[in-house]
Amino acid sequence: MTSDKNLAVRDLTVHYGAVPAVTGVSLEVTAGSIAALIGANGAGKSTLIKAITGLVKVRSGEVSYGGQPLTNRAPNVILDHGIALVPEGRRLFGSMTVQENLEMGAYRIQDAAKRAELFDTCLRYFPDLKPKLPSAANSLSGGQQQMVAVARALMSAPSVLLLDEPTIGLAPAFVNVISAVVRDINKQGVTVLLVEQNAEVALRLSDYAYVLEAGAVVKHGPSREFLNDPDIKKAYLGL
Numbered sequence: 347m348t349s350d351k352n353l354a355v356r357d358l359t360v361h362y363g364a365v366p367a368v369t370g371v372s373l374e375v376t377a378g379s380i381a382a383l384i385g386a387n388g389a390g391k392s393t394l395i396k397a398i399t400g401l402v403k404v405r406s407g408e409v410s411y412g413g414q415p416l417t418n419r420a421p422n423v424i425l426d427h428g429i430a431l432v433p434e435g436r437r438l439f440g441s442m443t444v445q446e447n448l449e450m451g452a453y454r455i456q457d458a459a460k461r462a463e464l465f466d467t468c469l470r471y472f473p474d475l476k477p478k479l480p481s482a483a484n485s486l487s488g489g490q491q492q493m494v495a496v497a498r499a500l501m502s503a504p505s506v507l508l509l510d511e512p513t514i515g516l517a518p519a520f521v522n523v524i525s526a527v528v529r530d531i532n533k534q535g536v537t538v539l540l541v542e543q544n545a546e547v548a549l550r551l552s553d554y555a556y557v558l559e560a561g562a563v564v565k566h567g568p569s570r571e572f573l574n575d576p577d578i579k580k581a582y583l584g585l
């Protein structure tokens with residue numbers, strides 16, 4: 347792991363029209379770590395993720411990866427730098443088959459052998475998808491669709507994986523599958539930024555966490571400490 351391949355956001359501000367959604371946010375995801383971003387509905391989590399991946403325009407501030415500025419670059423350029431997104435609400439190609447969705451994820455991989463290897467890895471992570479490969483993505487259950495969304499991102503062989511609420515609405519068994527895969531790909535060296543409303547899942551998976559409120563970071567620290575933090579417990583863990 348090269349310690350200089352951190353994903354960094356500096357003093358980032360994003361507006362929708364005149365309305366600020368993210369204001370002055372700074373964070374750094376250390377190469378090889380899992381960072382969590384937690385916060386209530388409307389806190390600005392997705393906006394921040396979209397700003398990193400080029401899906402919304404940054405008004406001021408900077409996004410960089412390994413020291414290289416990526417602010418306001420196009421989504422495909424961000425992906426070319428190895429930063430892949432599992433978007434909020436999955437955004438699968440619903441009428442396309444599961445197999446086609448996975449192949450779309452690998453569009454930037456030229457080497458057929460490498461694509462085949464990535465495909466095998468995805469099916470090893472999500473064996474339930476194997477019998478579903480010829481099925482239309484929108485015919486799958488919510489949990490299966492989320493697996494497709496994660497697998498599609500993995501098909502790009504990312505160095506950094508951003509996941510926006512990958513477990514929302516899923517049954518515990520699916521939450522466990524997704525969590526185990528995130529943990530495993532991180533062990534393989536992939537840097538992870540995980541957005542979750544389920545703070546418990548996020549804090550248990552991550553090394554470091556940021557708490558976003560009304561578009562700003564109000565707290566950050568090692569996830570382990572947050573699990574025992576009375577304010578976090580009250581606000582986000584329902585304890």
Ligand SMILES: Nc1ncnc2c1ncn2[C@@H]1O[C@H](COP(=O)(O)OP(=O)(O)OP(=O)(O)O)[C@@H](O)[C@H]1O
Binds near residue numbers: 362392393
């Ligand atoms: N396309 C948009 N146009 C205008 N305002 C938006 C748009 N998307 C989000 N917002 C507003 O920006 C703020 C941040 O929204 P965002 O979706 O980033 O929050 P979030 O933390 O991801 O919430 P959730 O947990 O519900 O996914 C909210 O006030 C939201 O209403």
Ligand SMILES: [Mg+2]
Binds near residue numbers: 434
């Ligand atoms: Mg969101």
